[in-house]
Amino acid sequence: MALFKKFKNNIGLDEEEKADEIDDDEEEEEEEDDEKKQKTKNKKQKKEWKKKDNKKNDWPESKGQLAADIYETETDFCIQTPIAGVAQEDIEIFVESNMLIIKGERAEMDTTSNKKYFHKECYWGSFSRQTMLPDDVNTQKIMASFKKGILIVKIPKKKEEKRKISIEMS
Secondary structure (H helix, E strand, O other): OOOHHHHHHHHHOOOOHHHHHHHHHHHHHHHHHHHHHHHHHHHHHHHHHHHHHHOOOOOOOOOOOOOOOOEEEEOOOEEEOOOOOOOOHHEEEEEEEEEEEEEEOOOOOOOOOOOOOOOOOOOOEEEEEEOOOOOOHHHHHHEEEEEOOOOEEEEEEEEOOOOOOOOOOO
């Protein structure tokens, strides 16, 4: 940039162009200042995150999330979710405030503490899944089945009642 300035000065630019050049330099300095401020802010934020990571007691323990397929048939709304490594009696399903909730806990089989993992993706511990239910379902007749590690919950749709409306004679 400095070489370009010298070249312009040597060829005799108008004062107007020189003023534009000064404005450009000021804008560049402002951008550099903004970048420095942002870097400083990012460093402070990273330090705060590290402090929070060291204070794990400050954060509530998260629960594992179940993957689920939710679909409908002519008669039912269905929720299908794989739940491997959990016994049927360790799964809870209930409805609360028009929301279906599936809860359970997956206990780790081998609790050897001297494991050195190369990669860990399996979630061990409590898990849950919440799904809002549509208004046109019968929550009193929910059925669930658990076969080969797949939970299927069927929520029957309410049947539309047809009724004849009488017309009053005036």
